[in-house]
Amino acid sequence: MEFVIKISQFLLSLSLLIVLHELGHFIPAKAFKTRVEKFYLFFDVKFSLFKKKIGETVYGIGWLPLGGYVKISGMIDESMDTEQMAQPAQPWEFRSKPAWQRLIIMLGGVTVNFILAYIIYVLISFVYGDTDFSSKSLKDGYWIDNPVLNDIGFQTGDKIISIDDVTINSHSDVIKKIISGEKYLIERNGVSQTIEMPVDFLGQLSSRKEKGSLFKLRIPFMVGEVVDTLQNKSVDLKEGDILLSVNNKEVRYFDQLSSVLEGYNGTTVSTVFLRGEDKIARELKVDSDGKFGIIPARNLVRFDELGYIEVTRKEYTFGESFKGGLDKFTEQIVSYWDQLGKIFSPETGAYKGVGGFKAIFDIFSPQWIWQDFWALTAFLSIMLGVLNLLPIPALDGGHVMFLLYEMVSGRKPGDKFMEYAQMVGFFILIALVLFANGNDIFKAIFN
Known part of the structure; x- marks a missing residue:
């Protein structure tokens, strides 16, 4: 069930980000009367799971969940449609449009990514507020x-x-x-x-x-669930009970429990729990691994009441949430740029932690918590936007780099040059994808 929840979150978040990113290219392209031939969620290598032509555009869902794309007429992109580019330019094609219009079309995807992240952070601030600990x-x-x-x-x-x-x-x-x-x-x-x-x-x-x-x-050991197939299934413990001592040894924090139980493997120990305001004594069996077979719980409000931590809450009015969202958005942008800087600095070794789709899948929670889902989606939207701005041919940033060159110099790069640049960028992207997902495989086997 945990796998189903995680994969559902992963696919929902990924699909939302891809569709909105590509919509960011699609809308200005249509606004500037540029023909869009395809709009796809996921890649349709050889075949599509679904496709339907509406007007001049084919909308579809591919089978390979590595991204998505819009195919714009008269643009050298990942499709490498050199046959079309060999024909005379048509007024509805991308290459026929002024440089400033082409620039807006290319920046549309990352712009939507950043706007989406900001809106999510605004709504998180307004709906959930901020929870912190002094x-x-x-x-x-x-x-x-x-x-x-x-x-x-x-x-x-x-x-x-x-x-x-x-x-x-x-x-x-x-x-x-x-x-x-x-x-x-x-x-x-x-x-x-x-x-x-x-x-x-x-x-x-x-x-x-x-x-x-x-x-x-550092929080106490709070009972979440007593596993009904293990040694303490018949013991009268309830969710929310907090462990105070084992064999008269105080256990204030969860992290102290393993050392307190050391040497008691396979035996029975006397424990005291706090239930509400009352202390209750229970005899618990310790298994061969030095565990009770109890799934712990986490209740920050209760921990605050008992003086373990001081929970601070900040609520936002709707107006205040725009500033709160901006603060979160800015912090994530700065943090992610810092991470990229360390990844591209070999001495930090941060490149070893680069992951692919499995790494992204793993950061989703096995429980469906909407606040966590939206916060993670906002972060991934920022990540997608920043990565797409890298000046690598085949990425939006590569196209933007050549467009800025054209606008400054007044000279448009030749189609043949753009084809070669696109091929180089494509191979760089393939290498990065293989490296990231190879890291996932390596860690799964050897870690």
Whole structure:
């Protein structure tokens, strides 16, 4: 069921982004009376799953979900239709239009991507607001279970005071700085110290087989569900019960449980849980792996009530949401440009983390949470827009580069040159796609 939910989100998000991106080219093309021969979701190599001609345009759905396209008459694109380009230019063709109109047509896709992301962030701000956690409320620091962070010098319980000399006031400040942060000032047992991040931090994260989240909140062990096929199925525990102790040893945080249960494999232990305002005692069996067989839950409101964290909420009026959406949009643009910069810097090793469609699929939640779905779709829209602006022939950015050259120099690149440039760009794209998806396969086999 989890796979069905994830693949449904993946296909819905991808389809929405592709259709709207191509619509961004389609609308100005039609506005400038340029003929659009095809409008396709996914690629129709050899055959289509669906197609219907309306007017002069064939609308269809291909079988290969690697993107989509609009085929504009008189334009050298991925179709490499050299036969049409050998004919005299017609007034309805792309090549017959003024350079400024062609530029607007080519920029239409990425413009829609950025507008879509901004609108989504505005609506997220208005509908959901912002939820954050005060750094001062994290009295016992972060849970560090990522082996790379452990090797660098971080430990569970570390409080983050500043990153790159910028004071940290909330948990979101830490998350925003994970990619770019180079110098962390932390407090450990009341003593301040500085941790310098290695240049190849992102490369180490990608290469390490053992995985773990980055800077996890320390929360208690709350009962979500007692698995009815495992050892504690008959124990009277309810969703929301919070573990307080095991064999008279306090267990304040989830991350302390594994060490407390060490040595009790295959035995029964005495536990105390908090249910509402009452404490209840229960005998629980520990399996051979040192686990209770209980699926944990997460209730931030309850954790706030008990003093584990301080949840901060910011609500937006409809007018305020436009500013809130702009802030989120700007932060993501800056963050993604920073990621690209690190990917193209070999010394960072960030290229090892580049992924293809499986990597995108994996970041979707196994639960359908609309807020998360829309936030991820907005991010992917920004990613699609930025990548399409790269000055690589065959991408929108490549076409824009040649159009700007034409507008500045007054000389239009020849059709033969554009054909060769398109072929080079196409091979570059194929190489990038193979590299990204090859990374996915490599990690699936060896990690």
